[in-house]
Amino acid sequence: MTDEIFRLWVYLSATPLAGLALTLVAYTIAWGAYARSGFHPLANPVPIAVALVVAALAATRTPYATYFEGAQFVHFLLGPAVVGLAVPLARDLANVRRLAGPIAVALVAGSATAAASAVAIAWALGVSPATLLSLVPKSVTAPVAMGIAERLGGLPALAAVFAVATGVLGAVIGRAVFEAAGVTDARARGFALGLAAHGIGTARAFQVDATAGTWAGLAFGLHALIASFALPVVVVALRGG
Amino acid sequence: MSPFLAGVTWLIVFQCAGEAVVWASGAPVPGPVVGMGLLLAALALRGGRDADPAKPLGAAADGFARHLSLLFVPAGVGVMLHAGRLSDEGVALAAALAGSTALALAVAGLVFQAMVRRADRRDSGAGEMDRPE
Numbered sequence: 001m002t003d004e005i006f007r008l009w010v011y012l013s014a015t016p017l018a019g020l021a022l023t024l025v026a027y028t029i030a031w032g033a034y035a036r037s038g039f040h041p042l043a044n045p046v047p048i049a050v051a052l053v054v055a056a057l058a059a060t061r062t063p064y065a066t067y068f069e070g071a072q073f074v075h076f077l078l079g080p081a082v083v084g085l086a087v088p089l090a091r092d093l094a095n096v097r098r099l100a101g102p103i104a105v106a107l108v109a110g111s112a113t114a115a116a117s118a119v120a121i122a123w124a125l126g127v128s129p130a131t132l133l134s135l136v137p138k139s140v141t142a143p144v145a146m147g148i149a150e151r152l153g154g155l156p157a158l159a160a161v162f163a164v165a166t167g168v169l170g171a172v173i174g175r176a177v178f179e180a181a182g183v184t185d186a187r188a189r190g191f192a193l194g195l196a197a198h199g200i201g202t203a204r205a206f207q208v209d210a211t212a213g214t215w216a217g218l219a220f221g222l223h224a225l226i227a228s229f230a231l232p233v234v235v236v237a238l239r240g241g
Numbered sequence: 242m243s244p245f246l247a248g249v250t251w252l253i254v255f256q257c258a259g260e261a262v263v264w265a266s267g268a269p270v271p272g273p274v275v276g277m278g279l280l281l282a283a284l285a286l287r288g289g290r291d292a293d294p295a296k297p298l299g300a301a302a303d304g305f306a307r308h309l310s311l312l313f314v315p316a317g318v319g320v321m322l323h324a325g326r327l328s329d330e331g332v333a334l335a336a337a338l339a340g341s342t343a344l345a346l347a348v349a350g351l352v353f354q355a356m357v358r359r360a361d362r363r364d365s366g367a368g369e370m371d372r373p374e
Contacts, residue, residue, distance in 0.1 A: 027311045045310045050317040057318070064322050071315035077305070078312045080252035082273035083259065083280055084302030090284035090292040098364060102356030110349025118341035125333035135337060139345055142316060143271050151269070157323060162338060164320040167313070169342045181347040188354035196345035203309035213306060219349070221277050228269045 013062060019070020026052035039207055041175045046200055047168050078199070085202070085217035092214055103191075107222055110195040114139035115231060118162075130154060136235055138162040139170075140227040141198040141220065151232045163198065170197020171204035186211040194219030248301025255280040 012018045030048035037043035057067055068075070089096055096103070118135045127135075133154030137145035142163040149159030170193060178189050190212030193201035202220045206213030259276025262268075268275075284292055291298045305312075 023311075023314050027308075027314055031308075031310075046313050046317055049311075049314045050321055053314065053318045054321050057322075064319055067318065068315060071318070074312060075315040078316075079256045079273040079276075080249060080301075081305035081309055081312055082271075083252045083255045083276040084298075084305045086255075086277045086280035086284060087292045087298055087302035088306070089281050090289045093281075093285055093289055099357055099360055102353055102360060105356060106349050106353035109352045110345050113348040114341055114345035117344045118337050121340045122333055122337035125336060127330050127333050127337065131330060131334070135334075138338065138341070141271070141274075142320075144269075144274075147269050160316075161320050161324045162334075164313070164317055165324070165338050166342050168317070169339055170346060173339070173343060174346055177343050177346045178350055181351055183347070183350035183354050185354045185357060187357055188350045191353045192346045192350035195349045196342055199309065200313050203313070206306045206309060217277075217306075221274050224274045225270055225278075 009060065013060070013066060016070035016073070018062075019067040020073055021070070022053055022056055022067065023049075023071045023074050026050075026056070041172050041204065044168065044171050044200075044204065046171070046203070082199070082221070085221060088210070088214040089218055092211075096218065103218070103222070106191060107195065107219065107226060110192065110219075111139070111223060111227060111230075114196055131158065133235075134158040135162055137227060137231055138166045139196050139198065139223065140231075141224050142167075144224045144228050148228060148231050152235055164200070167197045167200030170201040174201065174204060187215045190215035191219045194221075195223050198223065244295075244297040244300050245304060248297035248299070248304075251298050252276075252280075252301055252305075255283070 026049040027045060029052060030045035033048060034040075034043045034045045053067070056062075057064070115136045115138075118138055119132050122132055122135055130153070133152045134149045134156075136152060136154070137148035137159055140148065140163065142160045145159045145163040146156035150156045174189070174193050174197070178184070178192070183189055183192065186209050190205040190209070193205045193212070194216030195201075197204070198220050202213065202216040205216035255276040256273050257276075258279050259274070260272030262275050262279070263270060263272045284298075290296070292302075293299045294303055
C-alpha cells in the first residue's frame with residue numbers, strides 16, 4: 001500500500017502538475033486562514049503558503065527546480081498582473097495628475113529612507129560590505145533589486161532574499177506602523193505599502209481597500225522605475241565622495 | 242471570446258510591448274513595469290473607458306489584483322530555501338530589514354498624507370477630491 005503511494009508520488013512529481021497543484025492548494029489553505037482572521041495583517045497568505053510549500057518539499061525531499069517546473073505557470077502571471085496595475089490608475093487619472101507633486105516628493109523621501117536606514121542599521125550591527133550593498137535595493141521589486149545589486153557589486157541572490165523578506169514584513173507590519181505614526185488616509189497607506197513593500201505590499205493594499213491598492217500600484221511601479229536609474233548613481237556618488 | 246480572456250490577451254500584448262521597449266533601449270527596468278506605463282498611456286488616450294470593471298481589461302486587471310498574493314508564492318519558496326543558508330548575520334539583517342521597512346512605511350505615508358491633504362484643501366473649491374467608489 002505505502003509502496004503504491006510512493007510510486008504514485010514518483011509518477012506525479014515527474015510532471016509539472018504536482019508543483020502547480022501544491023502552490024494552489026497551499027494558497028487556498030492560506031487564503032482560508034486569512035479570510036477567517038478577518039484579513040488580519042499577521043495572517044498574510046504569502047508567508048503561510050510559502051511555509052506550507054517549503055514543508056511539503058522538505059517532507060518529500062523534492063528539489064526546488066522540480067517544484068518550479070509546475071509553479072512557473074503561476075510565477076509567469078506576475079508579468080500581466082503588473083501590467084494590469086495601470087487599470088486602477090486609469091480610473092483615477094485625474095487625481096494621479098493632480099497629485100504629481102506629492103507623488104514625486106514622497107517617492108524620493110520614502111526611497112531614500114528605505115535604502116539609507118537599512119544600510120545604516122546593518123552597518124552599525126557589523127554586517128559585511130558586500131551584504132550592505134545587497135541591502136540597498138531591498139524595497140524594490142525582486143527582479144529590479146537583483147539588477148541594482150549586481151551593478152553595485154552586491155550579490156543578486158541575496159538582494160532577492162532581502163526584497164521578498166521586505167515585501168512580507170511590510171505587508172505584515174504596515175497597519176501597526178500606520179496606526180503608531182498617525183497615517184490614516186487610504187491613499188497614503190497604499191502609497192507607502194507599494195513604495196516600501198513593492199508587489200507583496202501592493203497585494204496587501206488591494207485586499208484592504210481599492211483606493212489603497214490603486215496608490216500602492218502607482219508607488220510600486222514608479223519606485224521600480226526610478227530606483228533602477230537613481231540608486232546605482234547615488235550610491236556610486238556617495239562612495240566616491 | 243470571454244471578456245476575461247480578451248482582457249488577459251491585452252495585458253500580455255502590453256507586456257510584450259514593454260519587453261520590446263526594454264530590449265530596444267537597453268534600460269535596466271523590467272518589461273512589465275514599462276508595459277504598465279504603456280497601458281496607462283493607451284487607456285488615458287482613449288479617455289479611460291476601457292478601465293471599467295465590466296469591460297475586458299477592467300475585469301482581467303481586477304481579477305489579478307484580487308489574488309496578487311498567489312503570484313509571489315513560487316518566488317517566495319525559492320527565497321526561503323536560499324535564506325536558510327545565511328544564518329551568521331541573521332539577527333543583524335532581520336533588525337535592518339524590519340527597522341528600515343517600518344521607517345520607510347512611516348516616512349512615505351506621513352509625507353504623502355501631509356502633501357495630499359494640503360493639495361485637497363487647495364483644490365476643494367475646484368472639484369471633487371475622491372472619485373466615488
